[in-house]
Amino acid sequence: MTHAHRLAAVRRSMAEQGVNAFIVPHDDEHLGEYIPPYAERLDWISGFTGSAGAAVVLADKAAVFVDGRYTVQVRHQCDPSLFDYHHLISEPYLDWLLAELKAGDTVGFDPKLHSQHWHQSAQAKLAAHNITLVPLASNLIDQHWQDRPTPSSHPALLLSQDYSGQHSEAKRSRIADTLAARHLDAQLLTQAEPINWLLNIRGRDIACLPVVLSFALLHQDGAVQLFADPAKFADLDLQAHCGQNVSLLAVEELAGELQALGKKQARVQLDPHTANAWSALMLSEAGAELVFAEDPCMLPKACKNPVEVNGSRAAHLRDGAAVSRFLAWLDRRLDEPHPEREDEGTLADKLQSLRAELPEFVEPSFSTISALGPNAAMCHYHHDNGTPRTLGQDAIYLVDSGGQYLDGTTDITRTVAVGEPDAEMRKLFTLVLKGHIDLACARFPAGTGGQQLDALARMPLWQQGYNFDHGTGHGVGHYLSVHEGPQRISPKGSMVALTTGMIVSNEPGYYREDGFGIRCENLQVVQPADIDGDIPVFEFETLTFVPFDRRLIDSHWLEDKHIGWLNQYHRQVWENISPRLEGDDLAWLEQATRPI
Incomplete structure (x- = not known):
């Protein structure tokens, strides 16, 4: 058709x-x-x-x-x-x-x-x-979509407390106490990530997002009704995993349960920005009192506990070794005959194959952005949308990628020389890297939101008449979504305070249409700063360990403090990643992490 x-x-x-x-x-x-x-x-x-x-x-x-x-x-x-x-x-x-x-x-x-x-x-x-x-009672497209794909039938995963760090009963009790304090009978949860976090479950219902698609009702006593495909839990003991008062119902039963709450004239809270209009209409028409507020799971989910932070550290070390192996392979490939046989697609496939060798790797955390030359000027470029560009015709290559591991989610961008970058490219790369370093070094008082920090990453570019048209940082989940709220760093960003355990990206960039694109991205976790003072202060701990390309750095544009940070970072990369490499890859890392 x-x-x-x-x-x-x-x-x-x-x-x-x-x-x-x-x-x-x-x-x-x-x-x-x-x-x-x-x-x-x-x-x-x-x-x-x-x-x-x-x-x-x-x-x-x-x-x-x-x-x-x-x-x-x-x-x-x-x-x-x-x-x-x-x-x-x-x-x-x-x-x-x-x-x-x-x-x-x-x-x-x-x-x-x-x-x-x-x-x-x-x-x-x-x-x-x-x-x-x-x-409308039914979607007008569904009536005519004859070859519509069927929903996923992948079985669910019960995530061990060795990875989650906290039992579902403790999470449910914590959230239920907030409901009781507000005299609420139930909370309707509609997005997959908070539900999967609350019950310590994961799934494969969406590529790159390890969730079981579901709805849930969390009641004032901590009981949860999970509305999902029961077949995904057929061989699993959900009660033994989650604790008492967790029941599994088919998604089709949600309407009846919402109507039952309405008949009781229950006070039901939902997030108006994430809950669909159907559920709100169903509740209100049945007689429920609706209370609108942000999903109460979002903030505690964003503040990773120590087990989740340690898992994220471990995942990033494995991931850093895989990305370093890829960059070492790419440099060797450029020195071999006919490097033009590689294109954006084969490069992305090579990187994924190296991650896939890791036993804890599950899948990519998003579709890899593998972009040469002018394609890198499109921030969300994907090589499948056209003819992949081949090596040999561009000076720089941008690769933005990540992995889903059982103990963490990664996201990293590196811009590397694959030809002869000119002085302007090196200047702009260095300004982007300078902004990245300034944000990485930030210390800020309790209560500071990401919007207040965003200018730190832009200032070096601003001072030379440049900017980039995207946020500087997004939240990242723990073996969940690579894009997580409510925290973010952006000029129009969240004023939710950055606090202990929140993971955010640090990714300033520069993009010239029909020319090239540059981005430098690490993930960072917010931690209390160990300093003497009168007020609580936080700082960022870098999680990502992969060298920045020294061939693109023009040290004329860096101050001593930036050179000091970069040399220290590269020492950390060597210390953390070298035990995981050998042979030519290890030799490449030694060269790539030499001080400026």
Whole structure:
């Protein structure tokens, strides 16, 4: 079925339902960052495969909305005779709808694929123009998606306390106490990561995100009802693993349990930004009192306990050895005949194969960004979206990759010389690295949010008239999502205080369209600073140990303190990684970590 035929089929269903517009977000019912193949409805209707966006279908036209990462990709993937292209941020699709529709029209949406917060704000915005937002009982795309993938059937994993560091009963008791203090009967949990953290379970339902997709109700007494596919736990003793008062129900039973809470007029808390509108409507229509607040699992999940921090340290040492082996291999490959036989895809495959040799490795933590020359100027480039670029035609190569290990999640970016970088490239790389070092050295008082630290990583670039258009750092989970909140470091970032056990990335960059891209990324964990003073102070402990490419450094742009930090860091890389290497790889590391 072509995209034209798919649009026609959806428009027939729109007419049958009596709606003038239908919204297709890039989301599933859990509203997480990553979605499984069966939820790729935006791809089905439009052909767009990016990680963020939306489509809106009208009777006589349609449009796709994407952010700045995908303005080039969307034009390659979506037929311009079928779809107009718009910017998701500067041209919001609700504004576009208001310009296209008239008073009395209706907009259909799947309430399972939109948040409660979106529903409330969109409903008010459209109602102000006498346009009605209509929740549909079934998704109009699902009616026509004949070869739709089936949900994952991978069995769940019960994560040992040797890795998690805390029993589920202790976690549940801690969160339940906060519910009791607020006179709440239950908390609805809708995103997979907090549920998997709370119960110490993991899964393989989404590539790169080791979770069991599920919903849960946490009650005031600490009891949990887990709504997931029971077949994934068929050979597992969930009660013995999680402790008492954890029951497993099919996802289809969630509606009945929500209605039962409503009949009891229970006070139920949910996060309006992560809980879908369907669940909120189900509860409120049944008579429950809704209380809106941030998911209470998010902050304790972000503050890793000592076992999780130690596991993350161990995972990064293994990962650092694998990445160092890759970089050593790449340098040798450049010296061999016909290096041009390697391209962005084969380079990514080689790196993954080295990680896969590690027994604790489970899968990548995201799709590797393997980018040569001008492709590296696209922050979220993926070589599968076009023809992979080959070695031999560019001066620098950017590789952003990570691994999921049973004891931690890694994420690292290195920019390396694969040709002859010119003076400007070396200057810009050094300014990026300088900003990375300034942030890594930061000490900050308790209560400091990531937004307050962001400028440290940008200042060297700013002072020379440069900048980068993405956040400086995101939170990272423990054998969970490589992108974790609520902590982050960004100019529009979170003011949630950075505190002990939070893991964040440190990844300033520079990108020149049609030229090249540079990024320097390590992961860091927040720890109390061991200093005398009047106030509590925190600092960052670096977790990632892989050399930065000395061939790209112009020490003219560094101060003595930056050179001192870099030499000390490279000594740590040698001390931590050299015992894990041998032969040519070890010789490469010795050269790569020599002091400046």
